[in-house]
Amino acid sequence: MKIVDVETFLVPPRWLFCRIQTDDGLVGWGEPLVEGQAESVRAAVHALAEVLIGSDPLRIEDNWQVMSRGGFYRGGPVLSSAVAGLDQALWDIAGKAYGLPVHALLGGHVRDRVPVYSWVGGDEPAELVDAIQEQVEAGFTAIKMNACGRMPAAATPRDLAGVAERAGIAREVLGPDRHLAIDFHGRVTAPTAHRLLPLLEEFQPLFVEEPVLPEHAHALPDLVKCSSIPIATGERLYSRSDFLPALQSGIAVAQPDLSHAGGISEVRRIAALAETFDVALAPHCPLGPISLAASLQVAFATPNFLIQEQSLGIHYNVDNDLLDYLVDPSVLTFVDGYAARPVGPGLGLTVDEAAVREADRRGHKWRAPLWRHIDGSFAEW
Incomplete structure (x- = not known):
């Protein structure tokens, strides 16, 4: 069996899909993406396709090594995300070739269902109660919210109290039997994070995510x-070597993204490395259905897995949502806050190719918002 074609599809709301076809007709799908830089990743995918065409798709590890290391320069969000989507597609092909779900090829499932959480925003407290109540009524037992909007470097007592107020509102709606995760999104400085974390303890978050920017990982030990x-980080880390300093700092939750961190192959290795530090895996995934399907395959086969992010109804999904490009959306539905174990071959879903090709004709130009502080300086989004 040989790879004969690699295609990419820029599909709304902000996703990029890739499709690998073999000479015997098998097709694998992946989701290579850097949010806001889909065109750059698309170019990287087609550059990597030059080394994939003619290769055996079942030699997943060899293909991963060639794609990741064969160009001498390696790593970074664009290249790692291109590799990630292609790696997902190769695993999808392998599962279809052997007639098994990917988690079976990874050693078999270690759980029967996977807990998932929903995202509810949190920038504006007025919207918080209704948003959380909606998720509770939908059966979810865990939500994640932003800690704040723009946060000045010199945070005032009012700024800090506002973060605690939002967390308190969320905890009151959720009650004591549901989980609350709080995402700092790298919006606060290390000194501000140091002041905020003790204020949030009474609300018992499942974790606080990205308390500082990834380039300030040296601040993590003091924050821990x-x-x-529990401190979580990892959506902007792309390899085992990127994760090692964070793990050594004492984080509790590793959050690699299956569409950024080298795909299924590398995230499995990140999970194993995290396990040696007694750190749980909670894959980051505010993206599309293929990325989520790949994340779930890893989740079912990973002993130190904690909880899975998913993007159904997230505010990014304007006009198109998580299930719109699937022939059978039921494979990614959730019951009582859990995802069922996929049993179909490969990634366990069937992409609606006609819908994807039609969406690609529309395309998208999604970009991250540009924020500024009141003095006109750049603000982290």
């Missing part, structure tokens, strides 16, 4: 020590 709240 200043509070009992």
